[in-house]
Amino acid sequence: MTKECDVCRIALPEAARFCFICGRPLAADAPVESGTEAWVDGLQTRLVQALDGRYGVRAVLGVGGMGVVFLADDVEHERPVAIKVLRPDLPADANGVARFRREAEIAASLRHPGIIRIHEVGSEQGLHYFVMEYVAGQSLEALLARRREEGRPLPVAAVARILRDAAETLGYAHDRGVVHRDVKPANMMLDAEGRLLLTDFGISKMAVASTGATTVAKLTDTGTVLGTPHYLAPEQALSRTVDGRADQYALGIVGFEMLTGQVPFDDETPHGIIHMHVNDRPPRVTALREDVPEHLADAIARALLKAPSHRFPSMRDFARGVDGRAAASARRWRTVRRIAATLLLLAALAGAAWAAQRAGFRWGTMRSLLRL
Numbered sequence: 001m002t003k004e005c006d007v008c009r010i011a012l013p014e015a016a017r018f019c020f021i022c023g024r025p026l027a028a029d030a031p032v033e034s035g036t037e038a039w040v041d042g043l044q045t046r047l048v049q050a051l052d053g054r055y056g057v058r059a060v061l062g063v064g065g066m067g068v069v070f071l072a073d074d075v076e077h078e079r080p081v082a083i084k085v086l087r088p089d090l091p092a093d094a095n096g097v098a099r100f101r102r103e104a105e106i107a108a109s110l111r112h113p114g115i116i117r118i119h120e121v122g123s124e125q126g127l128h129y130f131v132m133e134y135v136a137g138q139s140l141e142a143l144l145a146r147r148r149e150e151g152r153p154l155p156v157a158a159v160a161r162i163l164r165d166a167a168e169t170l171g172y173a174h175d176r177g178v179v180h181r182d183v184k185p186a187n188m189m190l191d192a193e194g195r196l197l198l199t200d201f202g203i204s205k206m207a208v209a210s211t212g213a214t215t216v217a218k219l220t221d222t223g224t225v226l227g228t229p230h231y232l233a234p235e236q237a238l239s240r241t242v243d244g245r246a247d248q249y250a251l252g253i254v255g256f257e258m259l260t261g262q263v264p265f266d267d268e269t270p271h272g273i274i275h276m277h278v279n280d281r282p283p284r285v286t287a288l289r290e291d292v293p294e295h296l297a298d299a300i301a302r303a304l305l306k307a308p309s310h311r312f313p314s315m316r317d318f319a320r321g322v323d324g325r326a327a328a329s330a331r332r333w334r335t336v337r338r339i340a341a342t343l344l345l346l347a348a349l350a351g352a353a354w355a356a357q358r359a360g361f362r363w364g365t366m367r368s369l370l371r372l
Contacts, residue, residue: 039088043068043127047085050124055083055131063087066100071134074119079134081119086128097128104130106178107201114169116189116197136192140254141185148261156292159258162188163299163322165196166251171315174244181242183250184231185257229270230263234306237274245308248318252303255322259296260288264304278306295324 040060047070048057056073063069067084074081086100101121108118108130120131140162147154154162166188170180180187180201187200229237233249236242256264264282267273282304286297299321305311312318 040068043085043088044070046125046127047083047129050127050129051083052124055081057083066103072131074131080136081131082134083129083131088127100128103201107132110173110176110178110201112169112172113195114165114197115173116199135189135197137190139186140188140190140196140258143190144185144257144261153261153289154258156259156296159255160296160322162190162196162258163251163255164319166198166254167248167315167319167322169196169198170244170247170251171319174247174315179242179244180247180250181236182228182231183247183254184228185254186228188254229273230265232274232277233308234278235308237277243308244315245311248303248311248315249308251315251318252300255296255300256282256285256304259285259292259300262288293324296322 040063044057044060051057051072054075056075058071058073061069061071061082067086070083070085072081072083073079084104086097104118104121107115108121111117116135117133118130119133122129122131144154166183170183173180178201180198182200183198187198189197189199191197231250231253233242233246236246236249253263256262265273265276265280267276282301284297285292285300286294299312299318302321303311303318312321
């Protein structure tokens with residue numbers, strides 16, 4: 001017997017708890033493999049022993065494709081934290097450990113209010129883990145799922161704010177050579193005050209500005225597609241070199257989903273979705289929701305263009321487009337150009353009239369002299 005991942009639509013064994021493509025936990029009511037909870041409990045016991053009283057592990061927050069996340073108390077600093085531990089049931093290869101540690105190291109190098117802070121990275125007693133800021137809130141994925149059930153899309157103003165905050169945070173990462181490569185609602189958190197935070201830099205790449213290559217290229221196999229199918233930029237789906245504009249495309253997909261309640265490309269298989277990303281033109285959001293301002297629809301449409309060179313040059317430009325600053329600036333420049341063109345035309349007409357008047361004066365003078 002098999003079942004499907006709600007996101008990737010890929011057939012999975014009946015006992016599977018996670019999608020093998022995107023790592024998303026499967027439905028809670030799905031049959032669970034015997035002994036699965038036992039290994040999580042066993043992992044928690046090992047973690048408690050490895051941490052040696054520095055953290056008090058309280059509960060399991062989630063289990064994903066790469067790791068298990070626990071809620072814990074930081075004894076020294078008296079604060080709640082989340083501890084992500086590399087899943088021990090994954091194949092014990094150097095690439096998996098390197099990717100897990102890279103997520104922690106890259107995230108720890110980024111200090112921004114919109115990025116969940118990493119407090120500590122460690123390896124103890126065969127366990128690889130990192131301790132991060134605990135966010136009491138919900139994922140954007142959970143929020144969108146609830147709004148879909150209620151038949152209520154997010155307000156346009158809320159969508160614009162989330163997109164703007166995410167774009168500015170990603171722009172900060174891009175300025176430091178980091179491309180997230182897995183921007184999606186599941187990796188976007190909203191805390192109790194509505195603050196947006198980005199999580200899971202597990203497949204991020206540290207770009208080398210001088211060559212466009214990556215410092216971690218050897219950590220992935222050639223031709224391997226990393227990311228979640230519904231949010232993959234065409235160049236990422238084709239395993240080509242990516243930069244920050246791939247994150248912009250993914251954020252455009254997230255914006256489309258927040259406004260319309262659906263992703264622009266969907267199919268029964270990941271390969272079908274990838275084919276649509278590469279070849280199909282997405283619908284315009286205003287065709288599905290009439291109250292979306294034209295400047296916001298334009299920003300999302302531009303972010304979803306197939307060629308990276310046709311998208312916004314940077315995330316800051318995308319943020320300006322989202323909140324209308326780019327459109328307003330373009331309108332101002334058009335107005336200035338029209339005024340300048342009008343003034344030039346008037347100046348040219350005045351010059352022509354003056355020249356004609358001078359020519360008429362000279363001709364009249366010559367006629368008067370001829371009569372003498």
